Amino acid sequence: MGTIDGLPPLREVIATHELVAKRQLGQNFLLDLNLTAKIARCAGDLAGADVLEVGPGPGGLTRGLLAEGARRVLAVEKDARCLPALAEIAAVYPGRLQVINADALGLDVLAHLAPPVKVVSNLPYNVGTELLIRWLTPAHWPPFWQSLTLMFQKEVAERIVAKPGTDHYGRLALLAQWRCDARIVMTLPPEAFTPAPKVHSAVVQLTALPTPRFPADRRVLERVVAAGFNQRRKMLRASLKGHPRIEALLEEAGIPPTERAERVGLEQFCHLARLVAERPA
Numbered sequence: 001m002g003t004i005d006g007l008p009p010l011r012e013v014i015a016t017h018e019l020v021a022k023r024q025l026g027q028n029f030l031l032d033l034n035l036t037a038k039i040a041r042c043a044g045d046l047a048g049a050d051v052l053e054v055g056p057g058p059g060g061l062t063r064g065l066l067a068e069g070a071r072r073v074l075a076v077e078k079d080a081r082c083l084p085a086l087a088e089i090a091a092v093y094p095g096r097l098q099v100i101n102a103d104a105l106g107l108d109v110l111a112h113l114a115p116p117v118k119v120v121s122n123l124p125y126n127v128g129t130e131l132l133i134r135w136l137t138p139a140h141w142p143p144f145w146q147s148l149t150l151m152f153q154k155e156v157a158e159r160i161v162a163k164p165g166t167d168h169y170g171r172l173a174l175l176a177q178w179r180c181d182a183r184i185v186m187t188l189p190p191e192a193f194t195p196a197p198k199v200h201s202a203v204v205q206l207t208a209l210p211t212p213r214f215p216a217d218r219r220v221l222e223r224v225v226a227a228g229f230n231q232r233r234k235m236l237r238a239s240l241k242g243h244p245r246i247e248a249l250l251e252e253a254g255i256p257p258t259e260r261a262e263r264v265g266l267e268q269f270c271h272l273a274r275l276v277a278e279r280p281a
């Protein structure tokens, strides 16, 4: 059966280019072009946007993004074996797909993108969280991207959208929800991928807010949250005892000093970070 873009089905692409999946590169490929188009649609209207895709692999999601009308796609792939397959896609969409063979952790993507930018990726599990934290913690806000539409292992997705008092709540939830709207928009079973991973996956949609939800200095907030969750079941007066007057500051922020970080909401953490910034140790 023909495909929407006239290119061969992904199974054929993988066979032709001998793209045997490498576990150390987190290679679990999506082969269903209907599914990749659906993921692309989660990112909203792509027609006026540059899309950054980290880890295009054989190009299933890339083809979805282009078929759904992305103005341009910048695809950053570490595995040079994928380049011939990606070149075939670029030929079908002249001027709309740029592929860079690089490690996304070491590349300055800004030089290659024009705003507005949306990031849409099925991230390799080994670098996914690190990339997300970088995208969430730039020195200046709003960031270079409007939205992030990212596939993670379901457990990581749950950590991003978690609410206080739940098992998955922690640093990732606070960092994400401080400056973004974050929600899970799709979950996928292992069989959606080739090879099938051991766990379920989920797509998270993060939309950058124009300004943070509550005022706080980014570095102080990150420090307080990291210390608070270092031992998540410890009382905050103990985990934050590096500050000599922490009990008084906790009370002023409306947080009982015996409370545990996992039960403290974003607004209270921001209040505490402001007090710590005003009255450093």
Ligand code: SAM
Pocket: 025, 026, 027, 028, 029, 030, 031, 054, 055, 056, 057, 058, 059, 060, 061, 062, 076, 077, 078, 079, 082, 102, 103, 104, 105, 122, 123, 124, 125, 127
């Ligand atoms: N987008 C494809 C899909 O959905 O079928 C492949 C997704 S696969 C989960 C992750 C991809 O990221 C692989 O193609 C892998 O080679 C690539 N990758 C792994 N580490 C990378 C890195 N540090 N920088 C760029 N790409 C990387």
